[in-house]
Amino acid sequence: MKTYQQKQAPVKGQIAPPPLFKITSLAVAAAFCVPQQAHAACSGSSTVSCTGSLSGSLSYGSGTSEIDLVNANLSGTVTWNNPTGPSVITISGSTLSTNTGQAFSVNNANGALSMSLDAASQITSPNSGSGAVSLTTSTSNTGDILLNSAASVSGKGGLLTWNNGSGSITMSNSGSVVSNNQSGLGATTAAGGSISITNASGGQTQASNGNAIDTHSNGASGDTVIVNNGSAISTGNASGINSTSNGGNIAIQNNGQVVAGGTAITASNTGAGNITINSSGTINQAGTAAAAIGVNSNGGQVGIDTRAGSVNGSIFVTANNGGVQATVGNIASNSNAVVVTYTGSNANAGGVSLNTAAGTDISTSFAGIAVTSQGNNGGISVTTNGTIGGAQAVRNGVIGSITASGNNANVQMQLNNTVNAVRTAIAGSTAGNGNVAIVSQAALSSQQGHGISASSAGGNVSVTANGAVTGVTAIRGSSASGNVALTANANTTGTGAVALSGNQLSGAALQVANAVQATVDNYASATTQSVSVAAVDVNAGSAIVNNHAGALLAGAGDFAVNGRNGNVTVNNDGTITGYVTLQGSGNTFNNNSSHSLDLRNYVAGVQNVAVAQINGVFNNNADGVLRVLAVNAPQSVNNAGAWQTGGSQLPGNGVVQGQLTGVSNFNNSGTITLQSADIGAAQAVAGKLLVITGGQTAGASGGGTYTSNGGQLRLDAVLNQGGAASLNDMLVVDRTAVGSGGATRVSVNNVGGLGGYTGNGPSDGIELIKVLDAGYSAANAFSLAAPLGAGAFQYSLRQADGQNWYLQTTDLVPLAKIQAMLPVALSQYGLDTLGTLWQRVGSRRYQPQQQEEAGRPAAWVRAGGHRGYTEGSIAGNGFSYASSYQLNDDFIEIGADHRLWQSGKGSWIGSLFGSHGNGSMKLQNGADGRADLSSNSLGLAATWYGNNGYYLDMLGKWSRIGTRLAATGVNGSPDGHSALFSLETGYQRAISRDWSVVPQLQLVWQDNRLDGYTDSNGVKQQADNDRNLMGRLGVAMRYAKPEAEGRGFNGYVKADLLHSFQNSGLVTFSGTPLAFQSSRNSMELGVGGNWSNAKRTVDTYVELNYRHALGGNAGYTAGGMLGARYHW
Known part of the structure; x- marks a missing residue:
């Protein structure tokens, strides 16, 4: 037979079809012949059946069927x-x-x-x-x-x-x-x-x-x-x-x-037909460079589904127009795992939709998923339900890119499981005007690149992270002609400052590289590990940064927010730690969070001045708290840019300085605090400083206005005499105004100050608030939130020079007032419970014919009470403050008389008595404080009753005194004792049958001593003693009713002048000598009487009196006494 020749050469990569034979005459003849070799084992010509052992070759032609x-x-x-x-x-x-x-x-x-x-x-x-x-x-x-x-x-x-x-x-x-x-x-x-x-x-x-x-x-x-x-x-x-x-x-x-x-698996379609590859089995690319699946489609749809199987090797798809629908499962590859290159050249281009199945993983040292749309049509949609880089970190996680500027389709990515990448974890981009939307539901991690990168040349960009994102830049969004919205519902961390490509800034947790309008919403913790970049970095024509309740913005270098240009509005409902730099103009910072904006600039162990550049309006709203955070034990301190004024210190351990610059208007309805207890200081330190200025340099007015709408300012200060000795926190502003909320209430925490008199001049005291523009300092911008005292002194916040605000001592603290006036009150209390001879035992009959009756043994009881008011002034070294109190007291006294000696001229009567009294001293004229007094006393008296009408009464009494002092926020209980001696004399001269005049003279000496004590705030107060000599000169008109039928009555009216020989009561309170000066002279009027029964065994007596102060200080006392005497 002739040799057959092939019609065409085989195509490379394909199996060549068999040759189409050139039929020669010999071949035609052979086709109708029986086999060249006949074998007994084969039979038939149309149907050939062969069996058994055969040898040679068999050949058949067209006659066989x-x-x-x-x-x-x-x-x-x-x-x-x-x-x-x-x-x-x-x-x-x-x-x-x-x-x-x-x-x-x-x-x-x-x-x-x-x-x-x-x-x-x-x-x-x-x-x-x-x-x-x-x-x-x-x-x-x-x-x-x-x-x-x-x-x-x-x-x-x-x-x-x-x-x-x-x-x-x-x-x-x-x-x-x-x-x-x-x-x-x-x-x-x-x-x-x-x-x-x-x-x-x-x-x-x-x-x-x-x-x-x-x-x-x-x-x-x-x-x-x-x-x-x-x-x-x-x-x-x-x-x-x-x-x-x-x-x-x-x-x-x-x-x-x-x-x-x-x-x-290789599939290639040069026409419009579809390509579908489904695998529930194993696909294993056993080589080193080729793919597990390779698809080339010219115009039809491409469908790939390997979710139920496993793939070892890459999936490469090149498609045009028809669209790609792919769902992949487990992939292990030593090259890019899934690569889709799509070219959509007509309006019906279907784009790319790629999914990964739940419970699967893509493992490769190269890219996990890379989708590129190169034509003018066709978008990208990627949904991952399985992990990427679960077994090992991939080079890039998911990349979706539209590269044609004429393609206005969208890029959409839904990440429902973790991605672990060396470079970029997720990137979606378009060179056209389409939108890019990325939503992540699980943790995304990049070691050397972006956690999420989304960019569009002309469309809008939206990124929502519901799982934690970590990357050199955690989330980046960019659109030259569109809007960008970044939402972080989970923690985002920027790990460093590595140049990725071109001018892409990196290191931020949330970055808007470019946008017409940008919105950044942080619901979790957005932090950085680089000391040179901000946690939020925004470059947009206008931007809104929302730090929501419970969220945190903080950087390793305390750089929290960077607004590169345009106008930026920051709404803080969470915590922002560090400083912000808003470089554009027309910015607004709304601080709404009780968890505060915490100013600080602490980088790599170095404490710096915390400067926040606002360049617009700062609204510290009703719930907002602005703190200047303390730095405890810094390795070093950089005072560059610090400004120091009287009372403040340069930054150091526990001493901080914060500056808000470019603030055209600071509206305060919330809280500003520098108090150590609020800012995390290891111990209370005064001398911190906060500057709010419209300019860019602290210390020079920038024309900004601090508007008080209520709110609080909380400061530490050493409460002392002020002036050159001042050491205190300070707020420095350009100008002040008062809004509808009224004054800012200033709370001052005393850091070890013992108090001191400051003076009340225009620059005296402790300067807390400095207003740089003299003509723009509102009169009612600040007020004290609560009474403020240290040692003996009460401080007031005053705009002493019409510009700046000073703490000046304008009064004494209530407890100091109480203790300063207590000696005088105790002296009054002693006089009230002592009384005169007639008040003690009644106006006895001591005419000669009644001598026997007057000398009979007797027992008596009396009770009385007084209500009085005393005003004066408490003076010290260079100061004097008007003060007043109300004293109410009552007592009961029991005694017994016995005749000691009798002669023809008269009798000596001895008395023994004991008493118990209570008193209440209350500060007046708005001061809040009181002293509760109690006493138990024993006394002896000897009285000479002369038959000629002359009497002499000598008395001594010793008392144990208990006190309880109470004022706002403090109390104490100094106890003590009192010794009292009284000498009284008088002469009764009859002027008619019923009337007689009785001139009287009395001297009373008191020695009141109070022990030292420690008040409820732990302050020790030293013991005090006070001695006082008081004289009384008076006259009484006595009426004695004629006796008839064994009964008698006598009554009297009296008038007294009282004089205190001591100028004031001197005490020492918290190391400050204080003397209370009240009126030394007073006049007393009284009326009383004595009634005896018919048997002359019972006497009852009563007196009502009124005492009024004479001189410049008002005072009065109204009292009464009732007694009964039984003798036998």
Whole structure:
């Protein structure tokens, strides 16, 4: 026979179709001949049946319609040329082997061709030819090829079919196919016929340097379906499954195993047909550089679903117009895991939609997912439900990029599981005017790049992070002509300042690199690890930064917010720690949080001045707290930019300085605090400073206005005499005004001050608030939040010079007032409970005829009370403050009299008595304080009653005194004792039968001593004693009713002048000597009487009196006494 020649050379990468034969006259003759060698084991001409052992080669022509090899053993080849009509081949239990060509070949068939090989058959053709089995049809053929094999097949090629006509190819393999240098299962259609290949669950297809399953649909139509339920293995650089089409659809279903040294599954469609690849099995790219799945689509849809399987190797997709729908599962790759390159050139371009399945992971040292849309149409949508970089960090996590400026489609990314990347974790971008939207639900991490990067040339950008994000820049958004919105519902951390590319700023937790309008919402913790970048970095025409309740903005370098240009509004409902720099103009900072804006600038162990640049309005609203945080034990201090004024200190350990610059208006309805207890200081330190100015430099007025709308200012101060000795926190402002909320209430915490008199001049005292512009200092901008005292002194906040605000001592603290006036009150209390002789025992009858009666033994009891008011002044070294008190007292006294001696001139009567009294001293004129007094006393008296009307009364009394002092926020209980001596004399001279005049003189000396005590605030007060001599000069007009029937009555009116020989009562309170000066002279009027029963055994007596102070200080006392005396 003549040698056959091929019509065309094979295409590289594909299995060449068998040759279309040039039929010579010899070949035509051979086609109608019987086999060249006749063998007894084969029979029939139309239907050829062979069995048994055969040798040589078998050749058949068009006259044969069926060939059956049953239990045959052929060492040679079978060739069937030009069959016509339906052709059937059955190989059962047979063995075919050859070393010279195809073991079984059908050439140029015209009609349907069916071939069946059972599992007991074996075909071997190792050395030459295009396959162990080769089936081809003619170009005019309209019939189909059907090949079912369960046999063991091996050869240079496996089971190869070519339908050169319009028919289809259907192949099924459940046996073993091994090929060398060519395909294992191969099917090629030339004119639109469909291809269907099934590698059954028991089927094993293995190719060396060839495709294990290889299909080519070369017509303009004709679909290809490949189902692999077994194994398709290719070594070398070929594919496990390779399918090409010029227009028909390609559908590949892998439920088994695909292994290849080259791309494991390759699908290419140069026409408009779709490509679908589904895998629930294993796809393993065993080489070092190729993909597990490679798809090239010119215009049809691409669908990939590997969620139920596993992929070892990359997935590469190149598509045009038709769109890509992909869902992937577990992928392990030593290259980029999923790469989709899409070019949409028409309006119907479908774009790319890529998903990863839950419970899966993409593991590679390169990119996890990279999607690029290069044409003018077609967007990108990526949803990850599985992890990326779970086993090892990927180089880049998910990258979605539209590169054509004319493409206005959107980029959407939904990250529902973790991404762990070395460089960028998530990046979405478009060079067009489309929008970019990224939502993350789980943790995203980048070691050297962005956690999330989203950018659009002209559209809007939206990023929402519901899981933690970590990156050199955690979240970055940019749009040159659109808006950017960043929302962090979980923690974001910028880990450093590494230059990524170009002028992309990095290191921030939340960065807007460019935008027309920007919104940043932080609901969690946004922090940085770099000392040189801000936690929030915004570059936009206008921007709003919302730090929500419970959220934190803080940086390693205390750089919290950086507004690069435009106008920025910061709404702080959480905590901002550090400083802000708003470089544009027209900015607004709304501080609404009780968790505060905490000013601080502490970097790498160095304490610096905390300067916050506002360049606009600062509203410290009703719940807002502005603190200047303390730095405890800094390694070093940098005082550059610090400003020092009287009372303040330069920054140091516990001493801080904060500056708000460029503030055109500071509206305060909230709290500003420098108090150590509020700012985290290890101990209370005074001398801190807060400057609020409209300028850019502290110390010079920038024309800004501090507007008081209520609110609080909390400061530490050493409360002393002020002036050069001042050491205190201070607020410095340019100008002040008062809004509808009224004055700012100033609370001052005393840091160890003992108090001191400041003076009341225009620059005296402790300067707390400095107003730089003299003509713009509102008179009612500040007031004390509560009474303020230290030591003996009460401080008031005064605009002493009409400009600045000073603490000046304008009074004494209530407790000091009480203690200063207590000696005088105790003296009054002693006089009230002492009384005169007549008040003590009544106006006895001591005429000579009544001497016996007057000297009889007696017991008596009396009770009385007084209500009085005393005013005066408490003076010290250089100061004097008006003070007053009300004293109410009552007492009861019991005594006994006994005659000691009697003569013709008169009698000495001795008395022994005891008393108990209570008093209440209350400060007046708005002062809040009181002293409760109690006393228990014992006394002795000796009284001379002369028969000539003269009497002399000598008395001594000792009392134990108890006191309880109470004022606002403090109390104490100094106890003590009192010694009292009284000398009284008088002379009764009758001026008529019933009336007599009695001049009287009395001297009373008192020594009142109070012990030292420690008050409830822990302050020790020293003991005090006071001595006083009081004189009384008076006259009484006495009326005695004539006695009749054994009964008597006498009454009197009196007038007294009282004089205190001591100028004042002197005490020492908290180291400050204080003297209370009240009126030394007073006048007293009284009326009283005595009644005796008929038996003269019971006397009752009563007196009412009123005492009024004389001189410049008012005072009065009204009192009364009632007594009874029984004698026997």
